[in-house]
Amino acid sequence: MKTNCERWKYLLCVIAVTTAFVSIPFNIKAADITAKITDGIGKKQEATLDKMNSADKTSELVTTAGAANVLDAEISMNKEELITFARNNRIPEVIVQPQEQSTFVMANVNQYVNIRQDADQDSEKLGVLYKDCGGDILERKDGWTKLQSGDVIGWVKNEYLYFGKEAEELAKEVGILTACSNTETLRVRKEASTSAGILGLLANGEAVEAIAEEGDWVKVSYEGATGYVSAEYVKVTFDIDTAESMETIRKREEEAAKAAEKARAASAKAQEARNVQKEAVLASATELEILGALIQCEAGGEPYEGQVAVGAVVMNRVRCSGYPNTITEVIYASGQFAPASKGKMESLILNKTTNASCMQAAQEAINGRCNVGDALHFRRVGNQQGLVIGNHVFW
Numbered sequence: 001m002k003t004n005c006e007r008w009k010y011l012l013c014v015i016a017v018t019t020a021f022v023s024i025p026f027n028i029k030a031a032d033i034t035a036k037i038t039d040g041i042g043k044k045q046e047a048t049l050d051k052m053n054s055a056d057k058t059s060e061l062v063t064t065a066g067a068a069n070v071l072d073a074e075i076s077m078n079k080e081e082l083i084t085f086a087r088n089n090r091i092p093e094v095i096v097q098p099q100e101q102s103t104f105v106m107a108n109v110n111q112y113v114n115i116r117q118d119a120d121q122d123s124e125k126l127g128v129l130y131k132d133c134g135g136d137i138l139e140r141k142d143g144w145t146k147l148q149s150g151d152v153i154g155w156v157k158n159e160y161l162y163f164g165k166e167a168e169e170l171a172k173e174v175g176i177l178t179a180c181s182n183t184e185t186l187r188v189r190k191e192a193s194t195s196a197g198i199l200g201l202l203a204n205g206e207a208v209e210a211i212a213e214e215g216d217w218v219k220v221s222y223e224g225a226t227g228y229v230s231a232e233y234v235k236v237t238f239d240i241d242t243a244e245s246m247e248t249i250r251k252r253e254e255e256a257a258k259a260a261e262k263a264r265a266a267s268a269k270a271q272e273a274r275n276v277q278k279e280a281v282l283a284s285a286t287e288l289e290i291l292g293a294l295i296q297c298e299a300g301g302e303p304y305e306g307q308v309a310v311g312a313v314v315m316n317r318v319r320c321s322g323y324p325n326t327i328t329e330v331i332y333a334s335g336q337f338a339p340a341s342k343g344k345m346e347s348l349i350l351n352k353t354t355n356a357s358c359m360q361a362a363q364e365a366i367n368g369r370c371n372v373g374d375a376l377h378f379r380r381v382g383n384q385q386g387l388v389i390g391n392h393v394f395w
Contacts, residue, residue, distance in 0.1 A: 101164070102163070102164050102165075102167065102168060103136055103137040104134060104135075104136060104137070104167050104168060104171065105134060105135055105136070105137055105145065105147055105161045105162060105163055105167050106132070106133070106134040106161070106162040106166075106167040106170045106171055106240075107129045107130060107131055107132065107133050107134070107160065107161065107162070108159070108160050108161050108162045109129075109130075109131050109160055110131060111130070111131055112128045112129060112130045112131065113128070113129050113156055113157070113160040113161075114127075114128060114129075114156075115127040115128065115129055115147075115149070115152055115154035115155065115156055115243055116154055116155045116156070117154055117155070118155060119141060119142055119143075119144035119146070119155045120155075121157075123155070125246060126152055126153075126154040126245065126246060127149075127152035127154065127243045127244055127245040127246055127248075127249075128243060128244050128246075128249065129149055129152075129156060129160075129243040130241065130243070130244070132170070132174040132240075132241060133149060133240065133241045133242055133243055134149065134167065134170075134171055134240040134241075134242070135147040135148055135149030135150075135152075135242065135243065136148050136149075138153070140158075143157060143158050143159075144156065144157055144158060145157075145158055145161055147161075149242040149243035150242030150243050150244070150245075151242075151245060152242070152243040152244070152245045171240055174240070174241075175238050175239060175240045176209065176238070176239050176240075177209065177210040177211070177212075177236065177237070177238050177239075178207045178208065178209060178210055178236070178237055178239060179207065179208055179209075179210040179218050179220050179229060179234040179235070179236050180205065180206070180207040180234060180235045180236075180237070181202040181203065181204055181205065181206050181207070181229070181233060181234055182204065182205075182233060182234060182235055183204060183233040184203075184204050185201050185202070185203065185204075186201065186202040186203075186229055186230070186233050186234070187201060187229070188200045188201065188202060188208075188220065188222045188227040188228070188229055189227060189228045189229070190227060190228070191228060192214060192215075192216075192217040192219075192228040193228075194230075196228070199222050199223070199225055199227040200222055200223065200227070202229065208220045208221060208222055208229075209221040210234075210236050211226065213231065213236060214228075215231070216230065216231050216232070217229065217230060217231055218230075218231050218234055218236060274370070274371055274372055274373040274387065275369075275370070275371045276370050276373070277368050277369060277370070278315070278319070278368040278369075278370050279319070279368055280366065280367045280368040281315060281318055281319070281327070281366055281368075283327055283366045286328075287326070287327040287328055287366075288359070288362055288363060288366065289349050289352075289354065289359075290327060290328055290331055290345065290349065291311055291314060291327055291331070291362040291365065291366065292348075292354045292358045292359040292361075292362040293339075293345040293346075293348040293349050293354050293358075294310070294314065294331055294337060294339060294340065294345060295307050295310050295311050295358040295361050295362055296348060296354050296355050296358040297339035297344055297345055297348070298310050298337070298339065298378075299358075299390070299392065300355060300358060302389075302390040302391060302392065303389075303390050304357055304361065305371060305389055305390070306389045306390035306391070306392055307357060307358055307361035308361045308364055308365060308369060308371055309371055309372045309375075309378065309389050309392065309394055310361075310378060310392070311361050311362050311364070311365030311366075312365050312369070312370040312371060312372045312375070313372060313375055313376060313377065313378050313394065314327060314330055314331060314365065315327075315365045315366065315368075315370070316370065316372070316374060316375060316376050317330045317376055318330055320376060323376075327366075371389070372387060372389075372394040373387070375387065375394040375395055376395075377394070377395055378392045378393065378394045378395075379392065379393060380392060380393075381393050
């Protein structure tokens with residue numbers, strides 16, 4: 001019995017040394033070792049334990065991680081056999097691969113955040129990452145992240161970025177899935193079938209919004225309708241808006257300034273062409289009152305230039321061969337000016353309550369001032385194209 005106890009102790013030492021070479025807890029594979037050791041010797045294990053307990057009842061048997069099963073192995077083995085047994089039953093090393101982390105970020109701002117050359121608030125500004133824009137992480141340190149977004153590479157403070165799951169969820173909300181045709185002429189079908197009707201055609205390189213990829217077909221939005229294109233003939237990409245470099249921003253602002261200046265020059269030129277001094281028209285005091293009353297009825301609440309414009313339209317008609325050649329006949333022509341047929345003008349004329357500004361605008365129009373070019377019509381601003389002054393459009 002003493003010899004057997006020594007063998008047990010030796011076996012424990014061998015197993016302890018062997019276990020030291022593995023990198024995971026012994027109990028991970030205890031069940032596997034148990035199966036190997038106990039095969040065919042179950043009854044002998046019970047007898048062995050009985051012998052041990054009777055030999056030394058004061059000693060405790062401590063068993064962990066399947067060690068009891070090892071102790072119950074065939075104790076008749078000699079030292080060499082025990083070493084061989086322990087080597088053959090080593091627990092295989094399990095390598096746990098670390099979970100891959102997302103390298104994608106999204107801007108966590110209401111408008112934009114600056115991208116710096118270095119991880120420093122005072123460093124040179126290289127670009128701007130706008131709301132709903134994203135990029136890829138290159139490096140992280142000291143509360144800053146180095147990222148690439150479009151053609152801009154630089155540092156952004158972590159507090160202005162979304163990482164991991166938050167970034168991915170936001171990207172799904174704001175990103176755009178597109179399908180780009182890579183064939184000469186691609187049919188957009190009404191259903192996911194080659195026998196379905198055709199909604200339209202896509203030229204090579206033409207892109208449409210993709211809704212979903214469904215096997216051999218891609219569901220797309222085509223001119224407001226839902227259609228399908230063959231997945232074989234399109235390249236589907238998921239796009240997120242990216243940062244804008246300072247060089248691009250400066251160039252855009254310069255072009256916008258040039259365009260605005262060009263528009264101002266064109267507007268001034270057009271205004272100059274519209275603001276012309278035309279030949280004065282001989283008019284009586286009564287006609288002046290009639291024109292003033294019409295201007296108040298049509299444009300009494302408009303700015304002064306709008307009042308002059310209404311008077312100028314009437315005078316353009318007087319000068320035009322397609323209309324009567326007097327102020328009274330132009331204003332009272334059937335279906336031309338609504339106030340003339342509803343009695344409101346007469347009330348202003350009889351009571352002499354026409355506003356002074358409207359009377360002045362009427363006099364300037366009679367004297368030849370024109371700020372609407374050759375316009376013969378006006379109406380409330382709407383779908384009609386033309387020169388807008390106040391709430392009226394003139395053409």
